[in-house]
Amino acid sequence: MSDTTQTGPIDMGNSAANDTAEKKGPMLAADGTPLKRSLNRALRRQKLRALALIAPLLIFVLLTFIAPIADMLFRSVENDIVSNTLPTTTEALEGWDHTTGEPPSEAVFEDFYFDLFLASEAKEHTKLGTRLNYEKTGVSSMFRSTGRGLDDIGDDYLDALEETDERWGDGDFWYALMSGTGTSAPEVVEARRKALARMSGDSLSGDVGFAPSNSIATLLPTTVRAYSDFAVYTALVDGDVVAEEDPWESVYVGLISDLEEANVDGYTGPEADALKAAKAALPGIEQVSLKSFFQSEDKDWVDPSVWATIQTYSPKYTSGYFLNAIDMQLTPDGIEMRPENQQIYIMLFKRTLFMSMMIMGSCILLGYPVAWLLANLPSKSANLLMILVLLPFWTSLLVRTSAWKVMLQQQGVINDVLVWLGLVSDGDRLVMINNQFGTIVAMTHILLPFMILPLYSVMQTIPPTYLRAAKSLGATNWTAFWRVYFPQSVPGIGAGSILVFILSIGYYITPEIVGGTTGTFISNRIAYHISSSLNWGLGAALGAILLACVLILYWAYDRIVGIDNVKLG
Amino acid sequence: MASTSDSEAFVAFERVQKSYDGETLVVKDLNLSMPKGEFLTMLGPSGSGKTTCLMMLAGFETATHGEIMLDGTPINNIPPHKRGIGMVFQNYALFPHMTVGENLSFPLEVRKIGKSEREKKVMRALDMVQMGDFANRRPAQLSGGQQQRIALARALVFEPELVLMDEPLGALDKQLREHMQFEITRLAHELGITTVYVTHDQTEALTMSDRVAVFNDGRIQQLAPPDTLYEEPENSFVAQFIGENNTLEGTVKEISGKTCTVQLDGGELISARPINVTKPGDRTRVSIRPERVEMNKERLQEGAHLLKAEVMEFIYMGDIFRTRLRVAGRDDFIVKTRNAPDQVRLKRGETVEIGWLPEDCRALEA
Ligand SMILES: Nc1ncnc2c1ncn2[C@@H]1O[C@H](COP(=O)(O)OP(=O)(O)O)[C@@H](O)[C@H]1O
Ligand SMILES: [Mg+2]
Numbered sequence: 001m002s003d004t005t006q007t008g009p010i011d012m013g014n015s016a017a018n019d020t021a022e023k024k025g026p027m028l029a030a031d032g033t034p035l036k037r038s039l040n041r042a043l044r045r046q047k048l049r050a051l052a053l054i055a056p057l058l059i060f061v062l063l064t065f066i067a068p069i070a071d072m073l074f075r076s077v078e079n080d081i082v083s084n085t086l087p088t089t090t091e092a093l094e095g096w097d098h099t100t101g102e103p104p105s106e107a108v109f110e111d112f113y114f115d116l117f118l119a120s121e122a123k124e125h126t127k128l129g130t131r132l133n134y135e136k137t138g139v140s141s142m143f144r145s146t147g148r149g150l151d152d153i154g155d156d157y158l159d160a161l162e163e164t165d166e167r168w169g170d171g172d173f174w175y176a177l178m179s180g181t182g183t184s185a186p187e188v189v190e191a192r193r194k195a196l197a198r199m200s201g202d203s204l205s206g207d208v209g210f211a212p213s214n215s216i217a218t219l220l221p222t223t224v225r226a227y228s229d230f231a232v233y234t235a236l237v238d239g240d241v242v243a244e245e246d247p248w249e250s251v252y253v254g255l256i257s258d259l260e261e262a263n264v265d266g267y268t269g270p271e272a273d274a275l276k277a278a279k280a281a282l283p284g285i286e287q288v289s290l291k292s293f294f295q296s297e298d299k300d301w302v303d304p305s306v307w308a309t310i311q312t313y314s315p316k317y318t319s320g321y322f323l324n325a326i327d328m329q330l331t332p333d334g335i336e337m338r339p340e341n342q343q344i345y346i347m348l349f350k351r352t353l354f355m356s357m358m359i360m361g362s363c364i365l366l367g368y369p370v371a372w373l374l375a376n377l378p379s380k381s382a383n384l385l386m387i388l389v390l391l392p393f394w395t396s397l398l399v400r401t402s403a404w405k406v407m408l409q410q411q412g413v414i415n416d417v418l419v420w421l422g423l424v425s426d427g428d429r430l431v432m433i434n435n436q437f438g439t440i441v442a443m444t445h446i447l448l449p450f451m452i453l454p455l456y457s458v459m460q461t462i463p464p465t466y467l468r469a470a471k472s473l474g475a476t477n478w479t480a481f482w483r484v485y486f487p488q489s490v491p492g493i494g495a496g497s498i499l500v501f502i503l504s505i506g507y508y509i510t511p512e513i514v515g516g517t518t519g520t521f522i523s524n525r526i527a528y529h530i531s532s533s534l535n536w537g538l539g540a541a542l543g544a545i546l547l548a549c550v551l552i553l554y555w556a557y558d559r560i561v562g563i564d565n566v567k568l569g
Numbered sequence: 570m571a572s573t574s575d576s577e578a579f580v581a582f583e584r585v586q587k588s589y590d591g592e593t594l595v596v597k598d599l600n601l602s603m604p605k606g607e608f609l610t611m612l613g614p615s616g617s618g619k620t621t622c623l624m625m626l627a628g629f630e631t632a633t634h635g636e637i638m639l640d641g642t643p644i645n646n647i648p649p650h651k652r653g654i655g656m657v658f659q660n661y662a663l664f665p666h667m668t669v670g671e672n673l674s675f676p677l678e679v680r681k682i683g684k685s686e687r688e689k690k691v692m693r694a695l696d697m698v699q700m701g702d703f704a705n706r707r708p709a710q711l712s713g714g715q716q717q718r719i720a721l722a723r724a725l726v727f728e729p730e731l732v733l734m735d736e737p738l739g740a741l742d743k744q745l746r747e748h749m750q751f752e753i754t755r756l757a758h759e760l761g762i763t764t765v766y767v768t769h770d771q772t773e774a775l776t777m778s779d780r781v782a783v784f785n786d787g788r789i790q791q792l793a794p795p796d797t798l799y800e801e802p803e804n805s806f807v808a809q810f811i812g813e814n815n816t817l818e819g820t821v822k823e824i825s826g827k828t829c830t831v832q833l834d835g836g837e838l839i840s841a842r843p844i845n846v847t848k849p850g851d852r853t854r855v856s857i858r859p860e861r862v863e864m865n866k867e868r869l870q871e872g873a874h875l876l877k878a879e880v881m882e883f884i885y886m887g888d889i890f891r892t893r894l895r896v897a898g899r900d901d902f903i904v905k906t907r908n909a910p911d912q913v914r915l916k917r918g919e920t921v922e923i924g925w926l927p928e929d930c931r932a933l934e935a
Contacts, residue, residue, distance in 0.1 A: 468629055469662035471649040473676035474727065480650075483675070487666045 154249020180213025434516025
């Protein structure tokens with residue numbers, strides 16, 4: 001109340017003075033607060049109460065409707081599977097230029113080896129393969145087959161190391177070596193825990209029971225990384241004690257690679273002697289470059305285009321799904337059209353729009369007279385007719401659709417009648433099902449009530465006196481209808497059309513059953529991606545485009561007809 | 570007026586009957602003829618069949634029996650749009666999706682009248698109802714009175730010779746209604762159009778019409794100019810329905826020419842003019858207008874019958890005094906007296922003697 005302009009109490013005596021004061025400043029309520037503020041306060045309480053009343057519904061709608069849509073929209077651009085599964089590889093790839101035509105350097109392959117090893121232990125590498133396969137066919141099988149061969153190279157190194165010291169294969173030996181003495185570096189383990197958590201999507205909390213010493217972490221960084229991966233996985237996923245388990249083969253690969261450069265002479269930690277012996281034996285161990293290892297697993301690993309694809313899809317968000325959804329492709333060289341024989345989505349969108357328009361049009365043509373009858377018959381017969389209109393709602397969608405199949409098929413009722421009448425010869429019965437015609441017929445039947453009901457509710461509000469007035473002014477029946485009745489029923493047509501169009505544009509079950517190959521909608525494709533190909537990102541992108549189409553049409557409708565011209569009841 | 574013969578009738582109903590359900594007659598044996606240029610009002614309580622008559626004339630209902638003639642030709646088989654009758658509906662029925670101008674040019678368009686001609690006529694019609702500035706408004710943007718004017722203009726714009734109006738002022742407030750009553754009659758007379766006007770408001774009927782047809786129960790009870798209707802009702806329904814009226818019940822004692830003596834049920838004797846009683850012994854209702862009751866004995870004839878009355882209520886109404894009396898056992902007897910300097914103001918409980926001229930008191934059927 002500090003900003004109140006009026007001071008002092010109001011009494012009857014100086015009400016004249018108050019009147020003049022009120023004219024100058026803002027209007028004041030009886031208690032001296034500005035009128036606007038007290039009105040707002042009074043209204044706020046009402047609003048809060050109203051809000052509390054609708055809160056359950058609001059929460060319900062948010063949780064069950066808005067949230068899934070938001071999630072869908074998010075999925076259509078989300079792409080963190082690549083950078084989560086191959087975090088170091090994608091980072092290392094940043095410096096690589098695919099236009100040189102050369103595969104990436106050995107360092108990248110080394111990062112890739114360790115990323116992939118962890119991913120294959122966590123069984124995440126096949127998912128990544130599937131994801132990348134959407135963009136480049138064949139990648140999926142490369143990941144799957146290579147995942148199986150990752151152990152071989154480590155096993156060979158272990159054999160060589162065990163010749164210098166029997167204990168290289170032992171869990172407790174490794175645990176002692178890696179733990180070392182002096183200040184420890186738990187952040188290394190923590191970083192690997194986070195990487196694994198991101199990759200698997202689990203939170204992975206708990207004590208790993210291992211931390212490398214600072215000195216060993218600087219001396220053998222790759223080994224420590226591989227061992228940390230092993231430790232985190234063993235402790236937090238398998239729930240075993242790290243010291244009792246034999247390390248993964250990747251640890252030996254890391255050790256051999258580290259020993260090449262490490263100066264172990266000054267190292268004094270546990271098992272320093274074994275380490276020195278291994279270093280001394282290094283020249284005798286046959287080393288395989290990781291690049292050639294991958295090449296031997298699958299020669300496509302040295303194909304630069306595979307790596308270019310990985311590089312292109314490294315970012316956390318991608319337009320790739322959306323581009324796929326409109327028959328384009330995000331390639332390392334930029335955005336391109338897909339090859340002619342793979343383009344289907346634009347055609348499907350066009351077909352969906354076209355057929356929805358056809359369905360909408362036939363609903364208007366068939367529904368308008370029925371709605372007119374409903375609105376103008378005496379209430380007894382109108383009620384009967386209304387029951388007939390609503391009858392489809394009481395029958396299962398599947399039954400109705402299947403009934404159309406029976407009606408329209410080549411040995412079906414309609415063809416039989418046509419043949420019997422001699423209009424069609426038995427040899428060339430009409431094909432009326434499993435094509436666009438069948439879909440349009442069946443969907444018009446199913447969606448007709450959605451056209452009739454809004455039309456009826458609008459027509460009911462048009463008083464018959466308008467028609468009489470028009471006729472008394474000299475209009476023929478047709479002119480009276482066309483110039484006076486019809487324009488007033490347009491809001492009903494609008495409402496019905498929007499309903500039917502939006503329902504049909506996303507219809508799935510009927511086109512699936514009676515559409516064959518030429519009569520299916522984009523939603524059938526979405527369903528395929530959601531439930532069969534499991535390419536949810538593409539499904540989500542298609543869905544998002546469909547949603548955008550509907551919104552754009554809605555907007556256009558608003559501009560042309562005006563949305564306040566729509567009456568649903 | 571009653572001499573209007575069928576040959577010069579512009580509109581004529583001949584033995585018209587109408588039933589909607591095949592069981593009851595909504596209009597029973599309607600006979601009516603109107604000369605050109607007449608303003609005729611159908612007045613009657615709700616449900617008495619007025620709208621039905623109007624709709625038969627307009628062509629939206631067909632007569633079950635009988636003939637309706639327009640300008641000498643039977644129109645039973647002519648569709649509404651060819652009858653050329655202007656109509657004003659109770660809720661105006663202005664087309665909501667057209668502007669005022671479009672509403673008015675609609676009847677001209679369907680008559681294929683050229684654009685410039687159309688615009689001229691629309692403007693003239695709008696000016697006629699003083700709505701010249703509103704051509705571009707939508708009906709929803711007009712007040713009730715304005716919509717009413719537009720409806721009127723639309724019914725007149727194609728210059729019909731006959732205009733039908735079904736309770737056109739029903740939705741307006743009193744002041745606007747009175748103003749529009751005046752406007753409508755003025756226009757009707759200026760343009761010389763024949764008008765059939767339907768209302769259930771007797772004041773409206775009396776002030777506007779050349780003749781009034783009082784409807785009840787599907788029949789015309791009386792068809793007469795307003796003054797005749799008021800002063801010489803032919804039956805007790807009309808007497809009751811038109812204006813305020815005091816009714817006393819009794820039996821005819823004797824009839825001699827233009828006066829009769831009636832013995833009221835309480836035994837009192839009064840004189841009256843026999844209207845539809847024929848012989849002594851007939852039951853009758855006598856009707857006296859409140860303003861024709863006299864309390865000043867000097868103004869009455871020598872030997873006139875007087876009645877004792879007790880004042881129940883005295884209401885000061887400015888220009889008149891309205892006194893409610895108990896007379897012959899009924900306490901709803903109303904007397905209206907002019908607020909003149911010599912007029913006494915009665916008090917509750919006072920007893921007075923009242924009387925009237927025999928010609929003001931009409932003995933009607935019971
Ligand atoms: N379309 C109709 N169908 C059946 N009965 C009707 C119809 N229109 C009017 N009626 C009946 O006819 C009688 C007279 O109606 P109407 O002519 O509208 O009276 P008014 O206009 O004098 O009030 C009423 O009893 C009414 O119920
Ligand atoms: Mg009526």
